[in-house]
Amino acid sequence: MKRYTFLIVQIIGIIIFSSFKSDNPKSLKPVKVSPDQDNAGLVLPKGFGALIVAENLGKARHLTVTPKGDIYVKLSKALNEKTIYHLKDNNGDGKVDEQIGFGDYIGTGIFLKNNYLYASSDEEVFRYQLNHNYEVITPDKPEKLVTGLINKRQHNTKSIVLDNNNNIYVNIGSPSNSCQYQNRAKGSMGIPNCPTLDSAGGIWQFKADKLNQSYKEGVRYATGLRNVMGLDWNPENNTLFVMQHGRDNLSSIFPDLYDDKANAELPAECMFMIKKGDNAGWPYSYYDPIQKKKILAPEYGGDGKKEADPSFIDPVVAFPAHLAPNALLFYTGNQFPERYKNGAFVAFHGSWNRAPLKQEGFFVAFVPFKNGKPSGEWEIFANNFAGTENITSTSQAKYRPCGLAQGPDGSLYISEDKKGTIFRIVYDGK
Amino acid sequence: MMVNKLIASLLLVLVMSISAFAQSKSKAPVKKAVSKAAPVAAGMQNSINNGKVVYTQYCAVCHQADGLGVPGLNPPLSKTVYVLGDQTRLINIVLKGLSEGVEIDGETYSNVMPAMAFLTDQQVADVLTYVRNSFQNKASAITAAQVKAVRANSKK
Numbered sequence: 001m002k003r004y005t006f007l008i009v010q011i012i013g014i015i016i017f018s019s020f021k022s023d024n025p026k027s028l029k030p031v032k033v034s035p036d037q038d039n040a041g042l043v044l045p046k047g048f049g050a051l052i053v054a055e056n057l058g059k060a061r062h063l064t065v066t067p068k069g070d071i072y073v074k075l076s077k078a079l080n081e082k083t084i085y086h087l088k089d090n091n092g093d094g095k096v097d098e099q100i101g102f103g104d105y106i107g108t109g110i111f112l113k114n115n116y117l118y119a120s121s122d123e124e125v126f127r128y129q130l131n132h133n134y135e136v137i138t139p140d141k142p143e144k145l146v147t148g149l150i151n152k153r154q155h156n157t158k159s160i161v162l163d164n165n166n167n168i169y170v171n172i173g174s175p176s177n178s179c180q181y182q183n184r185a186k187g188s189m190g191i192p193n194c195p196t197l198d199s200a201g202g203i204w205q206f207k208a209d210k211l212n213q214s215y216k217e218g219v220r221y222a223t224g225l226r227n228v229m230g231l232d233w234n235p236e237n238n239t240l241f242v243m244q245h246g247r248d249n250l251s252s253i254f255p256d257l258y259d260d261k262a263n264a265e266l267p268a269e270c271m272f273m274i275k276k277g278d279n280a281g282w283p284y285s286y287y288d289p290i291q292k293k294k295i296l297a298p299e300y301g302g303d304g305k306k307e308a309d310p311s312f313i314d315p316v317v318a319f320p321a322h323l324a325p326n327a328l329l330f331y332t333g334n335q336f337p338e339r340y341k342n343g344a345f346v347a348f349h350g351s352w353n354r355a356p357l358k359q360e361g362f363f364v365a366f367v368p369f370k371n372g373k374p375s376g377e378w379e380i381f382a383n384n385f386a387g388t389e390n391i392t393s394t395s396q397a398k399y400r401p402c403g404l405a406q407g408p409d410g411s412l413y414i415s416e417d418k419k420g421t422i423f424r425i426v427y428d429g430k
Numbered sequence: 431m432m433v434n435k436l437i438a439s440l441l442l443v444l445v446m447s448i449s450a451f452a453q454s455k456s457k458a459p460v461k462k463a464v465s466k467a468a469p470v471a472a473g474m475q476n477s478i479n480n481g482k483v484v485y486t487q488y489c490a491v492c493h494q495a496d497g498l499g500v501p502g503l504n505p506p507l508s509k510t511v512y513v514l515g516d517q518t519r520l521i522n523i524v525l526k527g528l529s530e531g532v533e534i535d536g537e538t539y540s541n542v543m544p545a546m547a548f549l550t551d552q553q554v555a556d557v558l559t560y561v562r563n564s565f566q567n568k569a570s571a572i573t574a575a576q577v578k579a580v581r582a583n584s585k586k
Contacts, residue, residue, distance in 0.1 A: 059502075076502075153531050153540040185527070185544035186488075252491050263491070352500040355491045393494035395501060418501070 033094030033411075033426060040423055041398075043383040047337070047429045050382070053413070054087050054096040057420030061108040062159065062327060062403040064117070065413055066134035071096070071422065073403070073415055074110040074119055076157070083107065084119055086136065087422070094424065102139035108157035108229070109170075118168060118208070120158040122151045125170060125206070146170060146206050148214040150199050154183075155227035161240070163233050168208040169240055170218075173227030174201035178247050178299050179283035186253055190299030194283050197223050201282055203231070203242065203274060224280040224312060225272070229349075230328030230404075236342050237372025240274040241316075243325035243346055247286055247297070248353040254298045262304070264354040265290065269323050270315035271344070271367070281312030289318040317344075317374055323361035324349035326402045330369070333410025336427045343368045345381065347401035347414060352394040362386035362397050364404070364414060382425060385416060474559060474571045481560025484553050488546060489561075497565030505532045505539040508565040517572060521580040524554050551577040 035049025042050045054071070063073040071087040079085070082101025090097050109120035117128045117136060126142035145168065149158060155173025162168050176183045179194040179201075194201070199215060202223035206213045221240070230243035251263035258266070267286035272278070281287075281294060285308030288295045294312055296302030319325065327347040331340050343366055350361035366381040367374050387398030394400075403415035412425040486495075492504040499506040507513050512532070513520060527545035531538055549557070551574040558577075562569035 154542065156540065182527075182544060183529075183542045186546075186548060188544075249491065252488060255487075260491075352494065352503065353491060355494055356486055393496040393498055395494070395496075395498040395506075400501075 032092065033424070035426060035428070041384060041387065042423065042425075044425065045381065048382075048425055048427050050423050050425050051094055052421055053089070053094060053424045054099075054422040055420065057085060057415075057422070059417045060402065060415040060420040060422065061157070061417055062110045063405045063413060063415045063422065064110050064112040065405045065407045066112060066130075067408050068134050069408055070134060071405070071413065072110055072112065072117055072119075073422065074107055075420075076106050076108055076417070078104075078106060079420075084110065084139075096422075102136065103142075109160035111160050111162060111168075113162040113208070116208075118145075118160055118162065120160050120170070122156040122158060123147070123149050125149075125158065125160060125168065127208070143211055145208070145211060146213050146218070149204075150175065155200075155245075157229065159229055159231055161231050161233055162208055163240070164238065166208045168206050169221060169231060169233075170204050170206060171225070171228040171231060171242070172200045172202060172204055173245075174282065176283075177226075177249055178253075178297060180253070180299055184249050184253065186255070188253070188299070190283055190297065196283075201225060203228060203240070205276075219276075221276055222272075222274045222278045222280065224278075224282045224284075226282040229324075229326040230346060232328045232330050232344075234273075234330050234342075234369075234372050235332055236330075236369070239372060241328060241330070241344070242272050242274055243328045244270050244272065244280065244282075245324060246270065246321060247282070248322070250298070257298055257304050260356055264357040265321050267295075267321055268315065268318035269321060269325050269348075271317040271319070271325075271328070271346070272313060273316050273372070274313075278313050279311065281308055284308060285312050287315055287318055289320070292318075317367055317378055319346070319348075319365065319378060320360060322351035322353040324351060327404040329404035329406060329412075331406060331410075331412070333406050333412075335410025336412075339368055340366065342370070344374075345404050345412060346378075347404050349400050349402055349417075350386065350391070350394060350397050355393070359391040359394055359397075362391070362400060364401055364412075382414065382423075474563075477556045477559040477571055478563055479560075480553075481556035481558070482564075484549065484557040485560055485564075488549070489557065492541065492543075497561065499539070500541075501537065503539060503541045505534055506565075507561050507567075509567060510534050513561055513567060514569050517576065518580055520558060521554065521572065521577055522584065524549070524558065525577075525581055525584060547581075551575075551581065 036051045039050040040052045058079045059077040061074045075083045084103035086100040087096040088098040105121035107121040111118045115130050125146035128136040152175035154175050159171040179190050180188040182188040203221045205219045205221040227245040228242040246267040250258040268289035284300050285294045294308040296306040296308045326349040329345045346365045348361040351359045362385045363380050364382040367378045368376040385399040399416040400418045402417045405413040414423040497507040524546045528543040554577045555572045555574040558572040
């Protein structure tokens, strides 16, 4: 009798085990929350659904999701005098039902790693210790990790990410478009040996646990990056990846070399794989996605054809011009089908500099990756944030995607800063 | 049979042309009423038309076709004190650019405006007259003489 019972238990065990462990997407564990009826107005690939989890947060920039499923979102404009919100879903229906505000500095960057929450203003980087429920212990007393970073209004946001070795990477955007003597002025040439690059136009590396660091304690990890909003650490090849906002105004600065159509199509919005010491070429070069070449910037003697210094790194992905990539996320979850694993999601804020041609972007793209390299063409993943196809002026867009985060169940979270909405994308296979 | 068809089509043409005539007649007074309600001097209308060309070439790329700008970056030109207020300041923004942060209705705008001193006095006057009478704005024209005076003054 005992032997039979053991056998039966074993068989049941095998059945249960095999029903969970399968690579067939159809048998993936279904998510508990249900998508909104119209997928919150978004257009998604088959089998995906979307729900709005929070609304009316105003300028909701980057966000992060804790292993318990709570959200922390960074605001670039105070809401009820607070600039970070801890959002909870207590009843588990997928909708936020408690909002706890803290922090008195506006900014964009926020990131969670191990037992700390990291957040940035436009000049400094802070960290907050978390308890076992991933709640901030002393919301009014963050530790200041980095201070004194330049903020000259333009490109002043400080996006952040950590590696697995206790380093934090901070974007310091250039305070100009192309390092001209007169910023964005027609015909003004570039300043030789662009002085900006000493303190901006790159990614700086700091220690994630050392207080009060500034430029002299940090390392200029990569240079020649005009402004990076989206950055993430690739878990497969243990390397930093960034999304650069490419330069503007080619036709208004050099109307004899570029017409409005050329301005709308140049240069590419580039994804770069970054190794320590890399130079991506700004302001001396830009990447032309049509010629597929690094071109010498007109401010430095270029004519739209002359090639730039070949020592500048090449992009790993070239997206259309001016779409404004505001977030990058490598997906490591198990909820989405296998092809999404380790691939890159990119949130595009949507263009303005394509005018007078129609504006584009306002979507989240996906790039499949294998072993830390793109393994296919980029594609639109989540679309229709603008609410309409025909956007002639940026402010017509209904939503503008800005941040990306992955939930503990593999859901994808998207924040947008037009109204302050947070979307959650789930896969149900239907 | 053929004759019947011919008569029918002639009748149709006649009816259509009568109704078209009636429509054009009834439209005429309405048009007059509109132009009476919003009188725009021919010279000013000319300046607005020319200003639109300048705006599309040099301004729309940042301030957008509808003049509403880009949130956080490029300020709107619709019903703001910068456009409708002090005319000397407005002319100077075009001639010298603006690199200080601008706050309008609680939103700050971070991009610089480059100097547009390469535009002629007439082009500056035209584009400002266009902006002051577009995007829900309604204000007086800016003249080339005004621009010339401001430009001369700023060179001193």
